[in-house]
Amino acid sequence: MRIEPFDLNGPDRRDGAKLVVEQLSKSFGSGASAVQALAPLDLSVRTSDFLCVVGPSGCGKTTLLNIVGGFERPTTGRALIDGRAIMKPGRERGVVFQQGALFNWMSVVENVAFGPRACGVPAEKARHDARGLLELVGLSGFADRYPYELSGGMQQRVGIARALANDPEILLMDEPFAALDQQTRELLQEEIRSIWRRTGKTILWITHSIEEALFLATHIVVMTARPGRVKASFRSHFSESTDPLIAATPEFTAAKREIVGLLRSEAQRAQSLEAAV
Amino acid sequence: MAHSKALEQIGGLDEATLERRADRRDRWLTAVTFLVLFGIWVGLTGSGLWEPFIKPLFLPSPVAVFEAFQRLLADGYQGRSLAHHVGISFYRFATAFSFCILIGVPLGLLLGMSRPIRAVIEPPIQAIRPVPKLALLPLFLIWFGIGNLSKIVVIAAPVFPIIVISAMQAVRSVSQKKIQAAQALGASTLTVFRRVVLPASLPGIFTGIRVALSIGVTMLVGAELTATSEGIAWMALTAAEYLSTDIVLVGVLIMAIMGYTLDRIVRALEAHLVHWSGKD
Structure with a gap:
């Protein structure tokens, strides 16, 4: 087994953690019609961790990300970056959305230069650096599109x-x-992994794909159906491998089976919840 | 055999070429539509070639309309040149419309950005919107006199709410994700507005302006209904009283061309300024 159960909240983990989530919960609406999206939840992410949160749809994983991003306020509990409570969006937390978050009125290079310029970097320097980053992600020929x-x-x-x-x-x-699509996704997964290795960035990654989580993550959190809480958490070693075909190994399959087993019961519960609504 | 060969040829062409061909065909079909309509007009009225099926009193021939146009160009209408009538109408329309854009767009943006301001200003605008503005014409005459001001107000009355509300809606429908992305990149509220909300709203604002444009040209007729003795709509209206249908048609065609040209200008501006429109 290349994954092992792992306590993300051990006392040794919380000291000096990059991101700490403490008893965080979120409800929408109030009174009898209130819907709890996120049950009190604890997490800690250390520098250079690649933490994947896997869960059935509607388990509140996007809500978790929105709170850490500073776009939503928690109902109870708090999220801390380097020990400081998160109150609003900030440049120390870079966000990548599913799609549709690019600025279509700006060229690609202006999109990339947007953040530094908003933070006071002179436009020329920001554009120059942006071209370098576009090279990193393999888009140097598309800067002006x-x-x-x-x-x-x-x-x-x-x-x-x-x-x-x-x-x-x-x-x-x-x-x-x-x-x-599948091919593009696999290619980009390899690229994000190599970017992660080179830069040592801490990453909080929301996904519903177990393969993606196993392939990328150093730590995996499996969430329950609404209200989302941590069902299990693992330390994963597959991301250390350089084998591009790691997903075809028996260990990978066994790990996937274990998580699928956990998620299946959750997905069924989520569906019965949807039906009850 | 020849058929399959043709198919093969089409298959061999790239998409851009096929698109260009389809464009050319569409333009050709549009031209045919107008030619047929014009042909029906010529046919029904005879144009001096045969006995008209419809009396010139109801529908003068294109030739008669063109002659009326030449007469108006040479002699003017009721003591003033045709250019003066067109000019005064355009002045009334342009003043009203510029005011609506200069005040209405910023006001709409403000309403879109701020809930409290929306709560104060939107309800009265929404309440006035369904009132037929022509019904207010007598009131406007009493309030603003019989000069140009009352005409400008009549044109602006329906145009203004359309522009305000479309700008407001455009702001409110800006993708939350784009705003969040900008905030996460460290952008201040002002930067988010200037570099994200404003450009993202422009397509919606342009749509509102185009809708308002056609309504504004329509209101020109209402504006020149009474208490004036100049303007192109007034010319058509008074000519109708004397059953000078040819002059009426000249006026109608000039207003149609004016509306069409303005719409084309706004469309061209839109294509130039908001190339990202509809690309999400």
Whole structure:
């Protein structure tokens, strides 16, 4: 087994953690019609961790990311970056969305230069650095195109380069490859892994794909159906492998089976919840 | 055999070429539509070639209309040149429309951005919107006199709410993700507005302006209904009283061309300024 159960909240983990989530919960609405999206939840992410959160749809994983991103306020509990409570969006947390978050009125290079310019870097320098980042994500020939002229996979690369441009402490990724076709997705997964290895960024990655989580993550959190809480958490070693065909190994399959087993009961519960609504 | 060969040829062409061909065909079909309509007009009225099927009193021939146009160019209408009538109408329309854009667009943006301001200003605008503005014409005459101001107000009355509300809706429908992306990149509220909300709203604002444009030209007729003795709509209206149908048609065609030209200008501006429109 290349995954092992792992307590993400051990006392040794919380000291000096990059991101700590404490008893975080979120409800929408109030009174009798209130819906709890996220049950009190604890997490800690250390520097250079690649943490994947896997869960059935509607389990509140995007809500978790929105709170860490500072776009939503928690109902109870708090999220901390380097010990400071998160109150609003900030440049130390780079966010990559599923799609449709690029600025279509700006060229690709202007999209990537947007963050540094907003933070006071002179336009010329920001553009120059942006071209370097576009090279990193393999888009140097497309700097002066507009996002809508690019394929879905290329657009996600722009999104990643744009998030990296501010040199954030942590990258928050909300199912960034979910809308891509299989081949493009696998290619980009390898690329994000190599970017992660080179830069040592801390990454919080939301996905519903177990393969993706096993392939990328150093740590995996499996969430329950609504209200989302941590069902199990693992340390994963597959991401250390350099074998591009790691997904075809028996260990990988066994690990996948274990997580599928956990998620299946959750997905069934989620469906019965949907039916009850 | 020849058929399959043709198919093969089509298969061999790239998409851009096929698109260009389809464009050319569409333009050709549009031209045919107008030619047929014009042909029906010529046919029904005879144009001096045969006995008209419809009396010139109801529908003068194209030739008669063109002659009326030449007469108006040479002699003017009721003591003023045709250019003066067109000019005064355009002045009334352009003043009203510029005011609506200069005030209405910023106001709409503000309404879209701020909930409290929306709560104060939107309800009265929405309440006034369904009131037929022509019904207010007598009131406008009393309030704003019989000069140009009352005409400008009549044209602006329906145009203004359309522009305000479309700008407001455009702001409110800006993708939340794009705003969040900008915030996460460290952008201040002002930067988010200037570099994200404003450009993302422009396509919606342009749509509102185009809708308002046709309504504005229509209101020109209402504006020149009474209390004036100049303007192209007034010319058509008074000519109708004397059953000078040819002059009426000249006026109608000039207003149609004016509306069409303005729409083309806004469309061209839109294509130039908001190339990202509809690309999400």
